[in-house]
Amino acid sequence: MKMIKNAFLLIVVCFLTFSGFSQEKKDSPYETNFVKDGIWIASTVGLNVLGVKIIQEKDNLSLTDLNKLSKDDIWGIDRWAAGYYSEQANEDSYIPFYASFVMPFALLLNENERGNAGQISVLFVETMATTGALFTITAGLVEKSRPLVYNESLETEKRIDSDEQRSFFAGHTAATAAASFFAAKVFNDFNPDSPLKPFVWGVGAAVPALVGYMRIKAGKHFLTDNLIGYGVGAAAGILIPELHKKGNKNLQIYPTASFNQGEYKFASQGLALNFQF
Incomplete structure (x- = not known):
């Protein structure tokens, strides 16, 4: 079942990507490039796969530790949350989490955004894949126990489980911020004179904050984990559309290739960011 879901997701990503490249962009503030955006998406998806692999190979916390x-x-700044644990808060956090992924699709209610749905989908895939890559790699490499691990009333098996040793940084908060800020940024760029902009930005900022609060109550993350996750997601949601704005010549992206050595050896291709003053 998991393989079927992954295959379906890959098909959806490919469909959205190629439809965005081929669709005529009428009155769009953005421009996409088949080579650059293709490399971007392929690289970040690859990094997501690598990050998940590293996470899966993490060891349980030893009893000594x-x-x-x-x-x-x-x-x-984080100590007050140590020991927090709530399964209800954990379940409730998924409501605004999943709702945030619907927000970009609400943009399609407007005719102009709907006419550029393919292009917006490409930017959304890039935003989420970039955020996911940053999260999975970091969560896989950084050893930090969740707040619930400090709760001595919980079973030892749960406290030492490897999944509970990746508190940094908050992935749910990051993904929610990426989706909600992306929706606000795209709405802002397509509708620069809309009186709804303050409301849209307010909702975009509030939803990931709510998720972050619930993740703390659930014992999944400390405050700083959520602050970093919020910042990473918000940055991706705003900067990736900004990188693609027409006439933005000072901020450029271009393909790169590198080779990294270590426990995980791989040749990576990606995009470099260049800002000219």
């Missing part, structure tokens, strides 16, 4: 954990070792 579990016994060494102390709330006193946590930064003061």
Whole structure:
């Protein structure tokens, strides 16, 4: 079933990508490039796969390390959340989380955005794939126990589980921020004179904040995890559409290739960011 879902997702990504490249863009503030955007999407999807692999190979927390954990070792800004745990808050956090992915599609209610649906879909795929790549790689490489691990009333098996050792940074918050800020940014660029802009930006900022709050209550992330996740997602949601704006000559992207050595060796191709003053 999981393989079927992944295959379906890949088909959807390919469809949205190629439809965006082939569709005529009428009155769009953006422009896309088959080579650059194709490399961007392929690279970030590849990094997502690598990141998931690293996460899957993470070890459980040893009992020795579990016994060494102390709330006193946590930064003061985060210490208050140590020990938080709520399955209800965890389940509730998925409501605004999934709702945020619907927000970009609400843009299609406007005729001009609907006429550029393929192009907007390409930018949305890039935004989410970029955010996902940053999250999965970071969560896989950084060892940081979730707040619930400090809750001594929970079963030891749950506290030492490898999935509970990737608190940094908050992926749900990052993904929600990426989707909601992307929707606000695209609406802003297509409708620069709309009186609804303050409301759209307000909703875009509030939804990921709500998710972040729920993830803290659930014992999944500390405050700083959510702040970083919020920032990463918001940056991706705003900057990727901005990179594609017509006439934006000072901010450019171009293909690159590199080889990284370490436990995970791979040749990577991607896009470099260049800003000219």
